[in-house]
Amino acid sequence: MNEGEIMQRTTVHETWSSRTVFLLAAIGSAVGLGNIQRFPQMVGENGGGAFVLIYLICVFVIGVPLLMAELMIGRRGRQSAITTMRLVAVEEGHSPRWTYLGWLGVLIAFFVLTFYSVIAGWGLDYMVKSLVGQFAGLDAARSNALFNGLLADPLRLAFWHAVFIGLSVFVVARGVHKGLEAAVNILMPMLFIILLGLVGYAMVKGDFMAGVNFLFAPDFSKITGKVIMLAVGQSFFTLTLGAGAMMTYGAYLPQNVSIPRAVSIIALSDTAVALLAGLALFPIVFAFGLDPNSGSGLAFVTLPVAFGQMTGGTIVGALFFMLLVIAALTSIIATLEPLVAWGEEHRGFKRSTTAIVAGIIAWVLGTGTVFSFNIWKGFYPLGWVPVLRAKPSLA
Numbered sequence: 001m002n003e004g005e006i007m008q009r010t011t012v013h014e015t016w017s018s019r020t021v022f023l024l025a026a027i028g029s030a031v032g033l034g035n036i037q038r039f040p041q042m043v044g045e046n047g048g049g050a051f052v053l054i055y056l057i058c059v060f061v062i063g064v065p066l067l068m069a070e071l072m073i074g075r076r077g078r079q080s081a082i083t084t085m086r087l088v089a090v091e092e093g094h095s096p097r098w099t100y101l102g103w104l105g106v107l108i109a110f111f112v113l114t115f116y117s118v119i120a121g122w123g124l125d126y127m128v129k130s131l132v133g134q135f136a137g138l139d140a141a142r143s144n145a146l147f148n149g150l151l152a153d154p155l156r157l158a159f160w161h162a163v164f165i166g167l168s169v170f171v172v173a174r175g176v177h178k179g180l181e182a183a184v185n186i187l188m189p190m191l192f193i194i195l196l197g198l199v200g201y202a203m204v205k206g207d208f209m210a211g212v213n214f215l216f217a218p219d220f221s222k223i224t225g226k227v228i229m230l231a232v233g234q235s236f237f238t239l240t241l242g243a244g245a246m247m248t249y250g251a252y253l254p255q256n257v258s259i260p261r262a263v264s265i266i267a268l269s270d271t272a273v274a275l276l277a278g279l280a281l282f283p284i285v286f287a288f289g290l291d292p293n294s295g296s297g298l299a300f301v302t303l304p305v306a307f308g309q310m311t312g313g314t315i316v317g318a319l320f321f322m323l324l325v326i327a328a329l330t331s332i333i334a335t336l337e338p339l340v341a342w343g344e345e346h347r348g349f350k351r352s353t354t355a356i357v358a359g360i361i362a363w364v365l366g367t368g369t370v371f372s373f374n375i376w377k378g379f380y381p382l383g384w385v386p387v388l389r390a391k392p393s394l395a
């Protein structure tokens with residue numbers, strides 16, 4: 001295919017209506033389970049302030065330039081990451097095979113979608129559990145049992161997983177303006193309000209200074225090569241790098257938006273949300289004498305014990321899990337969008353068709369994650385790969 005043919009085959013996509021809505025969407029894709037659930041737990045386990053410092057260096061030295069590059073390439077190509085990679089490479093006189101890199105990113109995002117939605121589904125289940133008062137009087141053992149009960153129930157997990165994928169498909173199918181923008185315009189302000197409300201609650205009712213100390217007191221003795229790699233990994237994951245998502249969002253970017261400025265805002269907001277999530281969680285954990293180092297059980301085992309004991313815990317708990325669900329939803333739509341954009345570019349598939357087909361495939365693949373907690377527990381098909389032999393952590 002020569003350059004002329006490629007240019008002819010490009011599809012005109014919608015562009016973001018304003019810089020603000022682009023920022024909301026990009027921050028929405030960056031802020032997710034990685035910020036609300038994974039970051040606080042990693043900080044607690046890996047040296048507090050020392051880890052935060054290394055993480056910040058990774059975000060601003062590695063993440064920010066990469067994010068700028070993704071958005072710039074995206075805006076230059078104006079297509080999904082897959083088509084953009086081919087187009088821009090060919091325009092510059094390079095091989096069209098660069099498109100495989102676009103595919104790799106989009107497939108990574110798609111696999112993230114399959115398991116991410118299962119975990120977001122736990123959030124939906126726990127939101128309901130909190131509202132109906134199931135956390136009342138929980139102690140650590142009963143909270144553990146409650147969580148294990150959920151994991152042991154494949155139907156329930158598959159149901160919430162379906163609800164979550166259904167919501168994402170609905171948003172993406174409606175297009176950039178009526179779907180993505182409408183969703184982030186409602187969800188992102190809700191996310192910030194809930195987060196700030198929870199931090200305010202933690203200041204008043206929690207042991208705020210203990211939380212601050214736990215998050216920020218630096219313990220450099222815990223910093224090893226492995227911890228540095230964890231920080232690098234977390235900076236990629238949290239900024240949604242290498243997943244074709246930011247490149248596709250960049251394709252919808254009007255020319256007059258300054259990419260360096262936008263990226264600074266995205267990176268700062270993403271980091272702020274991660275830190276605020278820690279400041280919302282840990283003061284509560286300490287106020288109730290619970291264990292802050294409970295790893296991936298922090299959100300789903302430790303916190304419910306606190307919600308069950310505190311005044312207004314039903315609402316505070318429901319809001320916390322709602323925060324998790326909103327953060328996950330705005331990330332998940334970013335994983336689906338590149339594929340849907342690619343579908344539009346090829347034979348003009350309708351957005352709804354690609355979104356529904358992709359959603360069904362993602363749901364089916366995600367049942368693998370669902371079963372890994374119950375009927376396939378102990379089954380390690382890739383166990384021959386040394387790093388995959390150990391029990392995988394939950395998120």
Ligand code: PHE
Binds near residue numbers: 032033112237
């Ligand atoms: N940025 C998301 C988070 O922090 C994770 C993500 C990675 C989402 C890759 C989509 C693709 O939770």
